[in-house]
Amino acid sequence: MDGQSATDRLVAGFNRINEAGQGILSVFIVRPDDFPLLLAEAETGRAEAEGLIIGLVNNLRQITEAAPRNPVLCLCCPRPIRDPYRITFAFMAPDLPSREAIGMAICRRCAKGAGLEARVIKAIKTHLLPDCRKLDITDMRGGRA
Numbered sequence: 001m002d003g004q005s006a007t008d009r010l011v012a013g014f015n016r017i018n019e020a021g022q023g024i025l026s027v028f029i030v031r032p033d034d035f036p037l038l039l040a041e042a043e044t045g046r047a048e049a050e051g052l053i054i055g056l057v058n059n060l061r062q063i064t065e066a067a068p069r070n071p072v073l074c075l076c077c078p079r080p081i082r083d084p085y086r087i088t089f090a091f092m093a094p095d096l097p098s099r100e101a102i103g104m105a106i107c108r109r110c111a112k113g114a115g116l117e118a119r120v121i122k123a124i125k126t127h128l129l130p131d132c133r134k135l136d137i138t139d140m141r142g143g144r145a
């Protein structure tokens, strides 16, 4: 290991992605039930689905390979996540075509219930990007303010 904690790596990755997106980021929430659809879309060559599959594999590997004393933590609570089975992930990517995204695991308890996207954004704001705010994009053809 390079001595950097998982949190340090996450914050560094966030800063890199935030810079690439010039402060405008997209959040994707991927639940276990979404995996088959993502696989099907990746098979058709949809780049966004391929990227999310790669991100899922990398994040699952981080959970299973984490040292017992340095487990992956849930973004929202943050409890240690040691079992990758049926974990939900949130991916944050620059709001432009990009091959890079940051994946964050959400424990089964936190993934339950309504308002997950709002809780994920609140956790990102609390722990990682205090200045962020949510933009609702109502017209995908439109420009950016």
Ligand SMILES: [Zn+2]
Residues within 6 Å of the ligand: 074, 075, 076, 077, 078, 079, 106, 107, 108, 109, 110, 111
């Ligand atoms: Zn949690």
